[in-house]
Amino acid sequence: MSTAIQEKIEALTRELNEYNYQYYVLANSLISDYDFDQKLKELEALEAQYPAYRDPNSPTQKVGGDITQKFTTVKHRWPMMSLGNTYNEQELRDFDERVRKVVGDQVEYVCELKFDGLSISITYENGLLKQAVTRGDGTQGDEVTNNVRTIRSVPHRLKQGQYPDVFEIRGEIFMHRKAFERLNQQREENGEQVYANPRNFASGTIKLQDPKEVAKRPLDCFLYFLYADNRNKLFESHWDSLQAVKNWGFQVCEHTKLCQSMDEVWNFINYWDEARHKLSYEIDGIVIKVNDYAQQEELGFTAKSPRWAISYKFKAERAETVLKKITYQVGRTGAVTPVANLEPVLLAGTTVKRASLHNANEIARLDLHEGDTVYVEKGGEIIPKIVGINTEKRVQGSSPISYPTTCPECGEILVRQEGEAVHYCPNEDGCKPQIVGKLQHFIGRKMMDIQGMGDETIVTFYKLGLLRKISDIYTLKEHIEELKQLERFGEKSIDNMLKGIEQSKAKPFEKVLFGLGIRHVGETIAKKLAQHFKNIDNLTTANIEEIAAVQDIGGRIAESVFDYLHNNEHIVEIEKLKTAGLNFAIEEIEVVMAGDSLNGKTFLISGVFADFSREELAQLIESHGGKMVSSISTKLNYLVAGDKMGPSKLTKAEKLNIPIISDQELLQLIQ
Structure with a gap:
């Protein structure tokens, strides 16, 4: 009897999932709504009576939950970083060369289709779906768990398997x-606004507040990367983890491939550049990842992206239209950006009226004339760009475009710093868009997040x-009577704004600096500077070389920071903000000292260790008085080397005669 019931549940589950796929994916209705609902009710009744036989991906489980009044912001345990983009074979081979310089020639790559969708991070605990969070700004995102539960390809409960207790x-x-x-x-038949492309529709759907409405829309999901504590002890490579998560019940794209060389990678790219048009979903490129986890750790990250992965973007769609005129926008940093105003043209599913021209060099390179017929592409950027001119259609006697010499907003003479392509307006305290832009930047969500104030209010x-x-x-509270006279600015609005201003004083130093x-x-650089220098006074007294020595900073950023902090008006401004109560120092986290045997010594950790994670070793070093550094130099006392350490670090350490020790020798040093 029980076997027959189990088989009935499994058959109904397969049948209903197939109907869903045919209807939602292939737009092919194989059964009436009434008959589908009757079968679904039959399955629901059986599952309620015999829950042990319920499939984790049963169609009865994808119906949504309670309405979400407001999405909670959740910090990512592992940041969701963006990937560097490349558009040609040479850049891809340059990436391969950079990888091999660090980890040697024994490199495998995993090639994956680059889906044009919405990134998501899903946490499982003891095999149960616990939480789903959007990418957001990479550091934190919106919790959309109830909405993700409605996606038919995302399991609520995993199959039996050797998975970690907690993983993302x-x-x-x-x-x-x-x-x-x-x-x-x-939507068009109902008189509603249509979406420009599937990605926007998916993104808009996942942000709906009613999961029952989300459940009515056919979203799908491919999973492609695992994070867990001590992941390297479970799997040696990304490819191994992909095979495992498939067995746990996750949907992994069948077109992923393990490649042994860059030639294999390039063949994979060329194949899918053509074959992508046969897929039922949109892709805009290929993601290439170093397979070995230890090599990934060795390669590390830049401020924005992993050094062990890159995205190859397929050639963008192109359209031809007429340039009407060029206008110039002044940003908050004073950068003057030319914008091409075009005759409207349909491109990649959207109507394009404006395109980016970046800077004066780009206008000169294109040899752009007034009234030119131009080619417009939509590549990795949100804003389309002009990529060429149809000179055969050029109007006779038309004049070349001349870049302005003065600011279009305030008339100040523009400057162009050596080595930079952008023109700047130096009048930062008297140029309206710069002043307004800086104020709007300061109150933004990633910065001070001042509630009750918006761009229009500024x-x-x-x-x-x-x-x-x-x-x-921070002096607006002195103008309450004046504020009350404003239209659409009542007493409650003023109170909320003043409360938001007061609450912003609790923001950490890194937010203030940003x-x-x-x-x-940017956000990442501000965080690195705050963590390194601890407070604004240390940062102000540092010279350019000391600032540039911080990981991922470099000379150009260091000069900009130094110049800003040594400008008299900025010095006065920072003092006013200090007086207002803003944080210009980080809150030191007290390290519980276990001993002082490593006092005054500096360490760098590289490679993979059998008994410790890198984080555990770093904590051990700091708790005994040692200091961690981020690069090899003459100031380094010890390089703690594990298995699969990159050859470039080893060579540099040996050249500088830096002692290279194992984790066990580190323990001996401590003892």
Whole structure:
């Protein structure tokens, strides 16, 4: 009896999942809605009576949960970094050469299709789906667990397997072309706004607040990367982990391939450049990852992306249209960016009216004339760009485009720093878009996240003369009566804004540093500077060489930081912000000292260790008075070397006569 019931449940599950696939993916209705609902009810009843036989991917489990009033922001345990892009074979082979210089010639690559969707990170505990978080800004994202539970290809409960108690799996949520076309047609018939492409539809769907509405839309998901504590002890390579997660019940793209050489990689790319048009979903390139986990660790990361992976983007779609005129935008850093205004043209599913021209060099390279017929492409950028001119259609007697010599906003003479392609307006304290842009940057979500203030509020306050500098934000409470006279700015709005301003004073030093808007200092750089120098005074007294020595900083950023902190007006501004109560020092986390045997010694860890993770070794060193450094130099006392350490580090350490020790020798040093 029990065997017959189990077989009935399995048969209904397979049948209903096939109907779902045919309907949602292939837009092919094989059964009436009534008959489908009757079969679904039959399956629900059987599963309720015999829950042990319920399939984790049963169609009854994808119906949604309670309405989400507001998405919770969750910090990623492992940052969701973006990948560096390349568009030609030579750049790809340059990547391969950089990899081999660090880890040697024994390199394998895993090639994966680059899905045009929404990145997601899903956490499982004891085989159960616990939490799903969007990519967000890479550091933190929105929790969309209830919505992700509705996706038919995402298991709620894993099959039996040797998986970790807790792990994260990364993937891409997307929508198949046929489903997108069908749903867009429905929206058009209902008089609703249609989506430009499947990616936007998928992204918009996952942010709906009602999971039951999400469940009605046919989202799909491929999973492609595993994170777990001590992952290297479970698997030696990315490829091994992919085979395992498939057995656990995850949907992994069948077209992923393990390649032994860059020639194999290039053949894979060429094949899918043509074959992609036969897929039921959109891809825009190929992702290439170093397979070996130890080699991935050895290669490490830049400020924005892993050094062990790269994205090859297929050639973008191109359209031809007419250049109407060029306008110039001034950003918050004073950079003047030319923008091409075009005759509207359809490109990659969207109507394009504007395109980026980047800088004066680009205009000169294109030999752009007024009224030219231009070729526009949509590549990896959100904004399309002009890539060429149809000179056969050039208007006779048309004049070449001349880049302005003065700021289009304030009339100040533009400057161009040596080695840079961008023109800047130096009038940062008197040029409206720079002032407004800096203020809007400061209150932004990734910076000070001041609730109750928005970009329009900043513009209004600027026009009234209430805001000219960042420190003016913290004196707005002195202008309450003036604020009350403003239209659409009631007492409650003012209270919320002042409360948001007060709460921003608790933001950490790295957020304040990022919020200041120093040229070339993004979120990651601000964090590195804050962690290294601890407070603004140490950073201010550091010279350019000392700033440049911080990992991932370099000379150009160091000069920008140094110049900013030695500008008299900025010095005064920082003092005002200090007085207002903002944090200009990090909150030191007390390290519990276990001993002082490594006092005054510096260490760098490289390779893989059988008994310890790198983090555990670093913690051990610091708890005994040692200091961790990020690169090999004459200041390094010991290189702690494990298995599969990169040859370049070994060569450099030997050249500088730096002692190379094992983890066991480190323990002896401590003892």
